[in-house]
Amino acid sequence: MSGSCLFVQPIRATTLPLSKHLIPKQLTRHSTTTKINLITSFSLYKPIYLTRCCSKDPFVAVDDNKYVNKQVISLTPRLYDYVLSNVREPQVLRELREETAKLHGSKMQVSPDQAQLLAMLVQILGANRCLEIGVYTGYSSLAVALALPESGRLVACERDDKALEVARRFYERAGVLHKVVIKHGLAIDTLNSLLSNGEEGTYDFAFIDAEKNMYMEYFELLLKLVRVGGVIVVDNVLWYGRVADPLVNDSKTVSIRNFNRAVFEDERVSISLVPIGDGMTICRKR
Numbered sequence: 175m176s177g178s179c180l181f182v183q184p185i186r187a188t189t190l191p192l193s194k195h196l197i198p199k200q201l202t203r204h205s206t207t208t209k210i211n212l213i214t215s216f217s218l219y220k221p222i223y224l225t226r227c228c229s230k231d232p233f234v235a236v237d238d239n240k241y242v243n244k245q246v247i248s249l250t251p252r253l254y255d256y257v258l259s260n261v262r263e264p265q266v267l268r269e270l271r272e273e274t275a276k277l278h279g280s281k282m283q284v285s286p287d288q289a290q291l292l293a294m295l296v297q298i299l300g301a302n303r304c305l306e307i308g309v310y311t312g313y314s315s316l317a318v319a320l321a322l323p324e325s326g327r328l329v330a331c332e333r334d335d336k337a338l339e340v341a342r343r344f345y346e347r348a349g350v351l352h353k354v355v356i357k358h359g360l361a362i363d364t365l366n367s368l369l370s371n372g373e374e375g376t377y378d379f380a381f382i383d384a385e386k387n388m389y390m391e392y393f394e395l396l397l398k399l400v401r402v403g404g405v406i407v408v409d410n411v412l413w414y415g416r417v418a419d420p421l422v423n424d425s426k427t428v429s430i431r432n433f434n435r436a437v438f439e440d441e442r443v444s445i446s447l448v449p450i451g452d453g454m455t456i457c458r459k460r
Contacts (some may be wrong), residue, residue, distance in 0.1 A: 261286045265460070267317060267346045273340065274311045282310045284383065284409065288451040289317035292381060295405055296321040301378035304328045305399065307361045307392050308384030308409075312341025318381070319350040328354050329368070331361035331384075362388070365395040375401045383409040387429040390436060397442060397459060404459050406443070408433075412453025 224289070249257065263271075263286045274280050296304065296318050302325060306315045309332035319328050332338050338358055346352040357364040361384055380396045382389060389408065396406050413430045416422040434455070437445055443457040 175259045182250060208340050228320040241353045257287055258285075261290050263290070264348075266344060267313065268322075269347075270340075270344045271311055271318060274313060277337075277340075278310065279310070282308075282383075285451045288409070289314050291448075291450060291454070292407060293317045293321040295407065296379055299378050299405060301404075302326050303377045303379075305365075305377050305380040305396065306330050307365075307380070307382045307396075308332065308381075309341055309356075310334070312337075312344055314381060315341065315354065315384065316344055316348060316350065318349060318379070319345065319353045322350075322353050324353075326353050328366070329357060330354050331357045331359075331364045333359055333361075340449065361394070362391060365392070365399065368399055369395065374398050377401065380404075380406045381401065381409070382406065386410065386413070386426040389429065392432070393437070393457075400459050402459055406457040406459070408437075408455045408457070410452045411447060411455045412449065413450060 232385070241357060247253070265284070267289065271283065271286065274283050282405060292314055295301075301321075304318055304322065304327070304330060306318065308317050309330045310458075312330070315330045316327060319326070322328060326363065329343070332341070335358055339358060342351070342356060345354050375398070377396075377399045378401060380400055382392050382396070384392065393406065393408070400406055411417070411434055414426055416427045417431045435446070437443065437455060437457065443459055445455055445457050447453060449454045
């Protein structure tokens with residue numbers, strides 16, 4: 175670290191997503207200081223420590239009184255590269271990721287570290303029956319299918335037929351097509367159909383990564399389909415940091431914000447919001 179650090183201009187604490195887009199506009203260099211940790215006060219919250227001594231270093235944002243000096247870092251590109259270098263990504267997943275990167279809407283694909291977490295959850299659960307709402311080109315569902323036993327079953331719901339063509343091709347290439355039941359159409363219809371067929375409480379694991387304004391409806395139906403002790407994982411719960419900004423109130427952000435609050439207050443599940451990718455909430459049905 176260098177000897178000079180960055181002072182923080184007073185800004186609203188609620189507009190403090192530590193992103194490469196926002197922070198540089200809020201910081202100015204002071205050449206005389208040799209301190210690493212600088213304290214500034216915000217009008218809405220208690221003092222927060224900010225640390226940054228060069229553009230390659232991660233930020234540290236700590237509410238001193240609330241979190242007892244626990245340092246929580248944000249990922250810089252260099253640090254995230256290190257994270258990804260420690261992800262065990264199968265070759266077929268890497269090929270799918272690279273092909274998807276060329277397509278419109280590729281940002282909908284989960285990151286490799288997210289996919290690895292999903293696969294591990296499936297393995298820890300010993301899951302045999304899984305559901306995915308929002309498949310896109312199949313990166314996350316392929317990671318899950320690879321983790322399932324030969325007798326496993328994944329119901330994959332997607333309404334984009336062109337994206338499903340890519341997913342099907344890679345299921346076949348990976349040798350897991352026999353594990354995947356592809357449902358082309360509206361996920362709500364598929365979930366209601368499964369319930370009508372008497373499949374309530376028969377699934378071990380579910381992943382939601384589809385229309386944000388439908389999260390609550392998906393969640394309620396999946397709570398019926400997933401067994402007690404089963405897990406539901408929900409993607410994009412941080413929504414690019416917008417959920418924490420009170421000045422952002424578009425329909426998708428409000429929907430996710432309301433969903434997060436509802437799940438937080440829902441005693442039917444145990445939860446953990448994990449800041450991986452765009453944020454994932456892991457819910458275990460009680």
